[in-house]
Amino acid sequence: MSDDTEVLAPEEPREDDGYALDRKAVARILYAVDIEDREQLIALMDPLHPADIADLLEQVNAFDRMRLIRLYDREFDGEILSELDETIREEVIGVLRPQVLADAVRDLESDDVVDLVEDLDAPQQEAILDALEDSDRVAVEQSLTYPEYSAGRLMQREVVMAPEHWNVGEAIDFLRNSDNLPEQFYHVILVDPRLRPVGNVTLGKLMGSRREVLLKSITEETFHVIPAAQDEGEVAYAFNQYHLISAPVVDENERLVGMITIDDAMVVLDEEHEEDILRLAGVDEESRISDRVIDTTKRRFPWLAVNLVTAVLASMVIAQFEAAITQIVALAVLMPIVASMGGNAGTQSLTVAVRALATKDLTGSNLWRVIRREVLVGAVNGAIFAVIMGIVGLIWFGSAQLGGVIAAAMVINLVVAGLAGIVIPVLLEKAGVDPALASGAFVTTVTDVVGFFAFLGLAVTVLL
Amino acid sequence: MSDDTEVLAPEEPREDDGYALDRKAVARILYAVDIEDREQLIALMDPLHPADIADLLEQVNAFDRMRLIRLYDREFDGEILSELDETIREEVIGVLRPQVLADAVRDLESDDVVDLVEDLDAPQQEAILDALEDSDRVAVEQSLTYPEYSAGRLMQREVVMAPEHWNVGEAIDFLRNSDNLPEQFYHVILVDPRLRPVGNVTLGKLMGSRREVLLKSITEETFHVIPAAQDEGEVAYAFNQYHLISAPVVDENERLVGMITIDDAMVVLDEEHEEDILRLAGVDEESRISDRVIDTTKRRFPWLAVNLVTAVLASMVIAQFEAAITQIVALAVLMPIVASMGGNAGTQSLTVAVRALATKDLTGSNLWRVIRREVLVGAVNGAIFAVIMGIVGLIWFGSAQLGGVIAAAMVINLVVAGLAGIVIPVLLEKAGVDPALASGAFVTTVTDVVGFFAFLGLAVTVLL
Numbered sequence: 001m002s003d004d005t006e007v008l009a010p011e012e013p014r015e016d017d018g019y020a021l022d023r024k025a026v027a028r029i030l031y032a033v034d035i036e037d038r039e040q041l042i043a044l045m046d047p048l049h050p051a052d053i054a055d056l057l058e059q060v061n062a063f064d065r066m067r068l069i070r071l072y073d074r075e076f077d078g079e080i081l082s083e084l085d086e087t088i089r090e091e092v093i094g095v096l097r098p099q100v101l102a103d104a105v106r107d108l109e110s111d112d113v114v115d116l117v118e119d120l121d122a123p124q125q126e127a128i129l130d131a132l133e134d135s136d137r138v139a140v141e142q143s144l145t146y147p148e149y150s151a152g153r154l155m156q157r158e159v160v161m162a163p164e165h166w167n168v169g170e171a172i173d174f175l176r177n178s179d180n181l182p183e184q185f186y187h188v189i190l191v192d193p194r195l196r197p198v199g200n201v202t203l204g205k206l207m208g209s210r211r212e213v214l215l216k217s218i219t220e221e222t223f224h225v226i227p228a229a230q231d232e233g234e235v236a237y238a239f240n241q242y243h244l245i246s247a248p249v250v251d252e253n254e255r256l257v258g259m260i261t262i263d264d265a266m267v268v269l270d271e272e273h274e275e276d277i278l279r280l281a282g283v284d285e286e287s288r289i290s291d292r293v294i295d296t297t298k299r300r301f302p303w304l305a306v307n308l309v310t311a312v313l314a315s316m317v318i319a320q321f322e323a324a325i326t327q328i329v330a331l332a333v334l335m336p337i338v339a340s341m342g343g344n345a346g347t348q349s350l351t352v353a354v355r356a357l358a359t360k361d362l363t364g365s366n367l368w369r370v371i372r373r374e375v376l377v378g379a380v381n382g383a384i385f386a387v388i389m390g391i392v393g394l395i396w397f398g399s400a401q402l403g404g405v406i407a408a409a410m411v412i413n414l415v416v417a418g419l420a421g422i423v424i425p426v427l428l429e430k431a432g433v434d435p436a437l438a439s440g441a442f443v444t445t446v447t448d449v450v451g452f453f454a455f456l457g458l459a460v461t462v463l464l
Numbered sequence: 465m466s467d468d469t470e471v472l473a474p475e476e477p478r479e480d481d482g483y484a485l486d487r488k489a490v491a492r493i494l495y496a497v498d499i500e501d502r503e504q505l506i507a508l509m510d511p512l513h514p515a516d517i518a519d520l521l522e523q524v525n526a527f528d529r530m531r532l533i534r535l536y537d538r539e540f541d542g543e544i545l546s547e548l549d550e551t552i553r554e555e556v557i558g559v560l561r562p563q564v565l566a567d568a569v570r571d572l573e574s575d576d577v578v579d580l581v582e583d584l585d586a587p588q589q590e591a592i593l594d595a596l597e598d599s600d601r602v603a604v605e606q607s608l609t610y611p612e613y614s615a616g617r618l619m620q621r622e623v624v625m626a627p628e629h630w631n632v633g634e635a636i637d638f639l640r641n642s643d644n645l646p647e648q649f650y651h652v653i654l655v656d657p658r659l660r661p662v663g664n665v666t667l668g669k670l671m672g673s674r675r676e677v678l679l680k681s682i683t684e685e686t687f688h689v690i691p692a693a694q695d696e697g698e699v700a701y702a703f704n705q706y707h708l709i710s711a712p713v714v715d716e717n718e719r720l721v722g723m724i725t726i727d728d729a730m731v732v733l734d735e736e737h738e739e740d741i742l743r744l745a746g747v748d749e750e751s752r753i754s755d756r757v758i759d760t761t762k763r764r765f766p767w768l769a770v771n772l773v774t775a776v777l778a779s780m781v782i783a784q785f786e787a788a789i790t791q792i793v794a795l796a797v798l799m800p801i802v803a804s805m806g807g808n809a810g811t812q813s814l815t816v817a818v819r820a821l822a823t824k825d826l827t828g829s830n831l832w833r834v835i836r837r838e839v840l841v842g843a844v845n846g847a848i849f850a851v852i853m854g855i856v857g858l859i860w861f862g863s864a865q866l867g868g869v870i871a872a873a874m875v876i877n878l879v880v881a882g883l884a885g886i887v888i889p890v891l892l893e894k895a896g897v898d899p900a901l902a903s904g905a906f907v908t909t910v911t912d913v914v915g916f917f918a919f920l921g922l923a924v925t926v927l928l
Contacts, residue, residue, distance in 0.1 A: 176672075341771060
């Protein structure tokens with residue numbers, strides 16, 4: 001691979017400024033691997049965050065990846081595994097020596113282990129669980145009983161709680177005398193006698209308050225409790241909407257069972273966005289730049305197959321007008337313009353609608369107003385482009401009637417595009433289908449079929 | 465609006481489960497506004513978080529919004545303004561009584577005021593700055609000297625720091641005796657004598673350590689310092705990549721000037737994603753479901769205009785083959801299929817590429833491998849769809865040669881689509897243009913032109 005890195009222009013990519021993993025660092029590391037200089041490799045890897053090392057492993061090819069891991073050996077940190085994309089992760093776990101894997105995994109927090117093992121196949125999962133101490137293994141297996149993508153999988157079990165009647169002094173003394181506080185915690189969760197969370201006190205507030213102040217008098221204004229069964233997407237939404245830093249998780253009896261912190265919610269938010277953006281483009285949401293050719297091909301195929309059916313459907317509409325096209329070949333020249341404009345206008349509407357559904361900004365309260373507006377926008381833009389295309393049609397083919405036909409078809413298709421772009425995602429959402437996944441296929445089918453039919457149909461009526 | 469809310473099916477929208485702002489709550493609030501029952505309105509709004517109230521104001525129409533704000537009056541909280549979309553925000557500020565606006569703004573933290581005023585026009589900005597106390601006003605005006613979308617605008621100025629040589633006991637005593645600790649802080653930042661940050665100690669770690677332990681021995685492993693001039697997108701990337709909770713911000717002399725917390729970084733991450741997703745669909749990144757018709761029309765027009773030029777260009781290619789189409793009208797029927805498949809395959813590639821560039825997963829180290837892979841994927845999927853379309857062409861039009869032509873054109877266009885989908889975003893990024901913004905137009909132009917030209921050109925060569 002080292003020759004590849006030399007082919008690009010010599011300047012650094014702009015976007016790498018200030019980040020540890022620039023192109024030169026990668027080249028140096030691969031060179032150390034080439035000459036099998038373990039000390040040099042460790043020295044180069046040492047300043048890198050596990051997340052950067054994971055990125056590095058994703059960027060190099062499978063052969064370099066294997067050699068690097070073998071040479072790095074016992075230095076391999078468990079967090080690197082947590083940060084790796086799923087497909088690469090399985091490969092890396094296969095390459096690691098069993099002893100190195102066991103050591104790496106033992107250092108992780110239980111919620112990170114859950115995240116790690118939930119996607120693995122059974123033998124790999126077993127290998128990792130076997131490496132854990134008994135208590136950790138139990139914690140991980142308990143978390144795995146919650147449904148996938150639920151708050152229960154996302155939460156950490158270690159929480160810091162205090163009875164609701166305590167004062168600041170009691171809480172501080174308790175914390176000062178605790179042996180094993182969690183690695184990450186920012187709040188003391190107040191609980192009632194039945195272990196139900198009733199409020200959050202930030203550590204900063206605790207530090208800044210006098211000993212005799214009651215904890216319940218200094219709780220945070222915004223307090224949000226998360227059911228363990230809640231979908232992780234809803235959890236991320238709540239953190240983002242209410243600016244939460246951490247939130248208690250409760251079981252079906254509203255008893256405290258764990259806690260979620262904002263950094264985990266941020267990862268989920270990032271993944272949900274990634275999913276939306278990829279699904280809108282008709283790509284499987286697990287697609288990564290590091291996928292192998294066979295995986296990429298498989299991930300792209302289904303949407304292309306759907307599109308083929310759509311395109312053939314549109315062609316069948318055109319086939320109905322073969323006679324007209326033979327008489328006026330200009331129709332064949334101009335018809336893709338109408339369909340293409342409709343497809344683009346529809347994509348615009350549907351993207352805004354899909355985003356608004358995801359952020360709960362499109363609801364029963366404003367749906368009808370939004371629909372009316374989309375139709376109006378389609379009509380206005382349709383009218384503008386109708387005038388432009390009418391003139392283009394007139395000048396290009398010298399026929400005012402042809403200009404009028406394409407103008408009328410343009411207005412019709414842009415209005416339909418606006419309407420379809422909003423109604424189809426809303427209907428899919430109501431039917432329980434992710435609108436990001438399926439809207440595109442439906443909307444372009446509508447705009448293609450309507451576009452060709454309106455243009456060619458009007459042409460037959462007016463021109464023949 | 466209240467009649468609109470009755471038109472939908474009676475069940476609650478799925479996505480509103482567990483959130484305060486469901487359709488019924490909106491209807492009740494609007495009813496209280498209708499009958500001008502201020503006490504009822506306040507009682508209904510009381511359980512809502514300012515973020516939910518902002519969503520409510522965005523969802524109702526302008527007339528209801530004005531009446532609601534007038535009736536709510538002095539209860540109006542400054543945080544609602546922070547949470548509002550920009551266009552609605554300006555309108556709301558215009559509707560608020562000056563006294564209510566002044567009270568609302570005075571309650572906000574200085575970084576929230578900065579976020580609020582930076583997008584306002586001069587008279588509104590002045591009105592808000594005048595409402596602030598002198599010290600707050602100075603803080604806000606200083607923040608505004610940093611470039612827009614920079615870390616300096618995003619940071620809060622209140623930080624908690626300690627000399628690097630202190631021990632835990634000294635830090636705790638200092639915090640216990642401080643009069644005004646910031647509302648939000650999770651770390652004590654260690655600084656050297658020249659005020660340069662050298663490490664972070666979490667409050668949890670501070671609480672759990674013995675008094676004589678040195679602060680520098682319990683700093684967090686991951687420590688990331690942010691330059692005040694850094695772009696906020698890079699800041700969000702760093703928080704997400706390194707799982708930071710808060711990070712110190714430094715000036716050009718590396719002296720501590722402020723701090724950014726993860727909740728603000730999460731908002732930026734969300735905005736950046738929103739921008740990417742909208743730009744990829746050819747919609748202005750400020751587009752919101754609450755925009756007025758005129759704004760929406762303007763925000764959608766430019767991309768449609770670009771697409772019209774693209775579509776006309778593709779039509780000109782078709783026009784070169786008018787004679788062939790007149791002889792074999794099946795060409796007009798089949799040609800949109802080739803172009804459409806290329807457009808979709810190109811969109812798939814470019815979306816994966818744009819995401820990979822944004823997350824720094826596509827770099828000089830793996831670019832050539834990714835390009836090779838995209839071409840290969842295009843060839844494999846192209847071959848599969850070539851066989852399918854070859855058979856369709858043969859059966860539909862009874863010509864093996866026509867089937868062969870469409871099959872060959874399909875392979876060519878899908879390979880070109882894969883290549884264009886990766887090369888165009890990378891070149892745009894190198895040229896300093898956001899690839900999310902412009903890639904789509906270029907890629908579909910390429911796939912349309914190549915699709916029509918390959919299909920019709922081959923047809924002329926083979927069939928005539």
